[in-house]
Amino acid sequence: MQVFKTSVLLTFVLLCCFVCIFGDGFHSTLGHLKAQASPQIQAQAATGVIKRLIPDKAELFQVTVDPRLGPVGKDTFKVLKENGQDRVNLVGTSGVAAVWGFHHYLKYYCFCHVSWDSDQLSLPEKLPPVNITVTSVDRFRYYQNVCTTSYSFVWWGWPRWEREIDWMALNGINLALAFTGQEAIWQRVYLKLNLTQTDISRHLSGPAFLAWLRMGNMRGFGGPLPNSWHSQSLALQHRILARMRELGIVPVLPAFAGHVAQAFKRVYPNTSLTLMADWNHFSDEYCCPYLLEPTDPMFKTVGNMFISELVAEFGTNHVYSCDTFNEMTPHTSNVTYLSAVSSAVFSAMTDVDPSAVWLKQNWVFVHDVIFWTTDKVKAFISAVPIGRMIILDLQSELYPQYKRLHSYYGQPFIWCMLHNFGGTLGLYGSVENINMGVFDGRSLENGTMIGTGLTPEGINQNYVVYDLMNEMAWRAEPANLTEWFSAYVRRRYGTVDDHVNKAWQLLKSGVYNFTGLRKVRGKYVICRRPSLELRQWVWYNTTELAVAWDELLSASSQFHSAANYRHDLVDVTRQALQVLGGDLHNIIVSAFRKGNLTNFRQNTQLFQNLLNDLDVLLGSNEDFLLGHWLEAAKALGTTASEKQLYEYNARNQITLWGPHGEIVDYANKQWAGVVSHYFLPRWSLFLSALNNSLATGIPFNQSHTAEQIFKEVEEPFTLDTTVFPTSPQGDSIAIATDIHARWRSHFVARRPLRRFRHYRGRATLGIFPPRSRVFSLNTEVA
Numbered sequence: 206m207q208v209f210k211t212s213v214l215l216t217f218v219l220l221c222c223f224v225c226i227f228g229d230g231f232h233s234t235l236g237h238l239k240a241q242a243s244p245q246i247q248a249q250a251a252t253g254v255i256k257r258l259i260p261d262k263a264e265l266f267q268v269t270v271d272p273r274l275g276p277v278g279k280d281t282f283k284v285l286k287e288n289g290q291d292r293v294n295l296v297g298t299s300g301v302a303a304v305w306g307f308h309h310y311l312k313y314y315c316f317c318h319v320s321w322d323s324d325q326l327s328l329p330e331k332l333p334p335v336n337i338t339v340t341s342v343d344r345f346r347y348y349q350n351v352c353t354t355s356y357s358f359v360w361w362g363w364p365r366w367e368r369e370i371d372w373m374a375l376n377g378i379n380l381a382l383a384f385t386g387q388e389a390i391w392q393r394v395y396l397k398l399n400l401t402q403t404d405i406s407r408h409l410s411g412p413a414f415l416a417w418l419r420m421g422n423m424r425g426f427g428g429p430l431p432n433s434w435h436s437q438s439l440a441l442q443h444r445i446l447a448r449m450r451e452l453g454i455v456p457v458l459p460a461f462a463g464h465v466a467q468a469f470k471r472v473y474p475n476t477s478l479t480l481m482a483d484w485n486h487f488s489d490e491y492c493c494p495y496l497l498e499p500t501d502p503m504f505k506t507v508g509n510m511f512i513s514e515l516v517a518e519f520g521t522n523h524v525y526s527c528d529t530f531n532e533m534t535p536h537t538s539n540v541t542y543l544s545a546v547s548s549a550v551f552s553a554m555t556d557v558d559p560s561a562v563w564l565k566q567n568w569v570f571v572h573d574v575i576f577w578t579t580d581k582v583k584a585f586i587s588a589v590p591i592g593r594m595i596i597l598d599l600q601s602e603l604y605p606q607y608k609r610l611h612s613y614y615g616q617p618f619i620w621c622m623l624h625n626f627g628g629t630l631g632l633y634g635s636v637e638n639i640n641m642g643v644f645d646g647r648s649l650e651n652g653t654m655i656g657t658g659l660t661p662e663g664i665n666q667n668y669v670v671y672d673l674m675n676e677m678a679w680r681a682e683p684a685n686l687t688e689w690f691s692a693y694v695r696r697r698y699g700t701v702d703d704h705v706n707k708a709w710q711l712l713k714s715g716v717y718n719f720t721g722l723r724k725v726r727g728k729y730v731i732c733r734r735p736s737l738e739l740r741q742w743v744w745y746n747t748t749e750l751a752v753a754w755d756e757l758l759s760a761s762s763q764f765h766s767a768a769n770y771r772h773d774l775v776d777v778t779r780q781a782l783q784v785l786g787g788d789l790h791n792i793i794v795s796a797f798r799k800g801n802l803t804n805f806r807q808n809t810q811l812f813q814n815l816l817n818d819l820d821v822l823l824g825s826n827e828d829f830l831l832g833h834w835l836e837a838a839k840a841l842g843t844t845a846s847e848k849q850l851y852e853y854n855a856r857n858q859i860t861l862w863g864p865h866g867e868i869v870d871y872a873n874k875q876w877a878g879v880v881s882h883y884f885l886p887r888w889s890l891f892l893s894a895l896n897n898s899l900a901t902g903i904p905f906n907q908s909h910t911a912e913q914i915f916k917e918v919e920e921p922f923t924l925d926t927t928v929f930p931t932s933p934q935g936d937s938i939a940i941a942t943d944i945h946a947r948w949r950s951h952f953v954a955r956r957p958l959r960r961f962r963h964y965r966g967r968a969t970l971g972i973f974p975p976r977s978r979v980f981s982l983n984t985e986v987a
Contacts, residue, residue: 229344229655231617232278234592237560238345238380238524240299240453244270247300250451254304254371258319259326268303269296270453280379281340282306288334299453302341305377309679310335318696319375320668322828323768325699339679341377342647345656346678347597347619348373349382351528351566355416356628356663356872358385360837360855363444370445374452376675380564380656382526383449383456386442388415389435390518394510395466404468406430408494412841413854418494420531421464422484426491426864427854433843439518446519457564458515460525461508461553463546464494477501482533485867496529499542499549508553516557524595525554526564534576540584547588564595566660567618571604583614591615598646599623599660602638603722607646612653620646621658622674627872628663629727630829632750632780634670634717640684643677663872665828669693669709670717686713697769705764708756708777715745715753716780731786731816731884732873734866734914735891736907737794741787751952754781758945761938771937775826778941779875782819785951789815793892802899809892811951816885818944824877824930825937831878832929834859849926857923866915878929886918 240247247270256263275281280302286293293310297303311317311326314333318325361369373381388409395405410418411427412434418424449456470478477498484492497504512525529546554561565586570577586594596613598606600623607618620643624634646654657678659671672693676684690713695701719725721744730739754777764770789812796805823829838855842848860883862868873879891910898905 229278229617229653231344231592231653231655234590235344235562235595235617235655236278238455238522238562240272240301240379240450240455241522242300242451242453244272246451247453248303250448250453251295251297251300251303251307251374254374254452255307257367257371258324258375259328262328265292265332266307267292267294268307269294270298270300270303271296272298274298274302275338275340278344279341280305280377281338282309283338284310284335286332286335291332293332293335299379300451301374301377301379301453304371304374304452306339308375308377309337309339312696316692316696316699318699318769319372320672320697320769321372321665322668322772325697325767325769327699341678342681343654343656343678345380345595345619345658346376346378346675347380347621347656347658347660348378350599350623350660350662351382351384351420351526351531352416352662353660353664354382354384355413355858357665359412359415360834360841360851362840363441366441366445367448370448370452370454373449373454377678378659379453380455380524380658381449381457383442383445384419384459385445386435386438386519387419387459387515388430389439390511390514392435393514394507397510398469398507399472400466400468404466404472408466408468411854412838412851413858417484419459419462420528421462421481421494421496422531422533423487423491424466424494426487427850427857431843431847431850433847434841437841442519450522455522455524457524457526458519458521460527460550460563461511462527462529462550463496463499463504463508464529465497465507467493467495469495469497473503476503479536482536484533485863487863487867488865491864499545504549505553505556508550509556512554512557521558523558523560524562524564525558526566528566528569530569531566532569532572534573538576538581540581543581544584544588547585551589551593562593562595563589564597566597566599567606568599570606570610571600579610582610586616587614589616592617595619595655597621597658597660601646602635602642605642605646607649607652607654612649612651615653617653617655618646619656619658620654621660622670623660623662624670625661625663625666626726628665629732629873630666630776630779630875631727631729631783632667632712632716632776633719633725633727634667635719636670636673636686636713636717637720639670639674639677640686643680644683667717697773698764698767700763702760702763704756704760705770708753708760711749711753711756712777715749719744726871727873728870729783729787730790731783731819731888732875733870734911734919735888736911737797737895737905739790741784741791743784743787747784747952750777750781750784751949753777754945755949758941761942765938772826772828774941775822775829775937778822778944779819779829781952782815782822782944782948783875785948786812786815786819788951793895797895797899797905800899802896805899806896809896812892813885813889815948816880816888818948819875820877820880820885821935822937822940822944823875823880825933825935825940827931827933829876830929830931830933831874831876832931834874834876835929836931852926853923856925861919861923866919869919882925882927883918883922887914890914890918 248268251268255266275298280298282297282302284306295303295306314335315328392405406429408424409428409430414427446456478495481493551563594616596618598618599621601620602622690709691706694705694709757777792808835855838851839848842851859872859874862871894910
């Protein structure tokens with residue numbers, strides 16, 4: 206018995222030592238996914254981030270990179286400044302870790318703030334002393350959705366990319382997509398495979414729609430891609446990769462998912478091809494690339510050619526990403542076939558790069574849970590050796606799949622917050638779910654969680670949610686959200702104030718605390734194609750939103766020069782008008798159906814006034830201007846025709862999303878210019894049609910009106926070339942104050958104290974304590 210006890214104790218000790226040395230248990234398969242640049246190069250790159258952020262005080266920070274500082278497989282930073290010393294010493298296991306430590310010091314010791322909106326970098330004259338060592342809880346901090354490249358990054362040049370890579374490092378991100386330039390690689394591959402330039406031009410989508418070309422959802426729309434685009438993209442990708450690698454960020458390159466151009470069937474008539482399913486009702490002209498059957502020898506040939514060409518151009522850090530069945534159901538449910546597809550995709554990587562790891566989004570398993578039952582998922586992901594596929598549990602904050610799929614049957618996964626669809630605006634978040642969910646993932650018995658990640662389709666919105674999520678990478682337990690929000694406001698605005706703190710506490714418990722299961726997609730009434738059938742839906746106490754608006758505006762005299770305050774005041778005022786717009790729509794529909802012409806016309810005028818006010822408000826802040834989006838697109842064009850093509854791409858994506866509105870309003874933007882030239886004209890035409898129906902007694906024809914809206918407003922907007930301002934007009938605080946004075950009383954009258962909570966499709970009314978039920982779901986289909 207004593208021998209047995211000793212044996213058990215020894216086994217336990219050895220297990221503890223193994224975990225300490227090898228971290229998450231995947232070091233043998235993932236340990237090579239790490240910084241490859243020398244410590245000196247990484248330290249130099251980290252110092253560059255500091256110089257760009259605080260050039261006047263950068264000399265006060267000394268950076269050293271020492272990979273031996275912390276445990277294997279995790280990043281560690283040490284920040285040290287003793288009393289009497291001027292300089293802060295930053296030591297990190299990588300360049301990323303050192304910059305992460307620098308940012309940690311800025312946030313928690315200097316009360317500074319760096320965000321997508323604006324920075325608040327009022328450092329104290331004398332830097333405070335510090336002596337801390339922090340180690341990441343997991344191996345990876347991941348960033349990007351495959352759609353982010355199209356919804357947010359598409360028009361970026363190097364200056365904006367440099368800023369974003371700096372932001373990644375500041376937040377400890379060490380694994381990120383690097384998808385720029387792959388169409389140039391595909392053009393080379395297709396030419397070698399004897400497709401013509403015309404074939405390729407018909408296949409490659411326009412810049413704003415490349416994400417869905419890459420996933421096999423569509424082809425050609427918004428194209429053709431000019432050669433200048435390829436040249437610019439290649440040069441940009443080289444700079445992106447160089448900077449990522451210098452800092453120690455592992456870039457994720459694209460791989461071959463199996464999709465090929467339709468011309469492939471003509472050039473190789475004997476290959477085994479399956480036409481992909483129709484996606485979102487796109488016409489034959491733009492839908493349905495072919496999928497090479499995994500058993501066809503050409504699958505290996507094409508896959509190897511692409512990876513070889515890619516690696517020859519860009520080098521590799523051995524991790525690749527692709528999705529074969531994104532939002533498309535396979536033509537057969539045969540598990541052997543599904544396994545063969547996965548095996549073929551992975552083999553196309555490892556034939557060229559034996560150290561390859563496949564990083565895969567799990568969205569296909571979320572989007573179609575009816576098809577992707579546990580046996581099919583297991584067959585698909587188990588075809589890849591354990592530890593050679595990393596699964597992004599893409600929307601863990603609302604639809605985690607790691608329990609349903611038993612920690613992905615042994616494959617490592619990353620707990621991700623998706624949060625945003627289409628880059629839409631609108632205050633929204635699930636802070637309670639984030640605060641507890643990450644720890645739920647880590648606590649799984651025999652769990653395989655190896656990281657945290659941000660996977661929004663679009664950025665530049667709701668920064669508070671992303672700031673909180675980024676902190677989950679180092680926190681050992683959930684944050685006190687009341688304290689955290691107070692500290693966030695202090696950092697963001699630069700000082701403490703009771704009014705703004707009250708405002709943000711209300712936002713925390715209301716609009717930022719969605720805990721239900723209903724899909725939130727940013728399609729609010731004022732932003733949608735007009736209809737009598739639209740319904741306002743909120744998950745929070747809208748009276749609390751109004752009070753938060755009051756409190757935020759009350760602090761205007763103190764924060765009038767704070768850029769982040771002005772941004773947030775515009776955003777909260779925008780949210781209030783958004784809610785009121787939905788209310789007015791309900792009243793208008795009710796008046797129309799009751800035949801009350803007087804009431805109808807009164808509220809119709811109010812609705813249109815509201816949209817006019819909204820446009821003026823948004824136009825007062827540079828973060829809400831259509832002009833930036835359009836001018837960035839045109840700036841990439843080298844000829845007049847290219848500028849015109851890119852502007853069409855930019856306009857179409859945020860409105861019709863397709864030639865005929867196939868995904869209309871999915872990526873809508875509440876920007877000045879969009880409201881005045883797109884939302885308002887649509888609603889004016891619609892309301893005029895309703896008025897005529899009431900006045901004449903002729904029944905309203907929704908289909909006819911929708912067709913009229915398309916022909917007279919929506920399609921013309923995508924083809925228009927009106928130039929919009931790139932500089933704000935007017936004073937945000939004065940405009941918000943005026944709007945508040947004229948609209949606040951409407952808000953109180955029309956929104957009683959209530960909150961909607963949605964669980965499994967049921968809605969109940971009343972005030973409820975914040976409590977998530979997302980992480981208690983273990984059912985086959987949630």
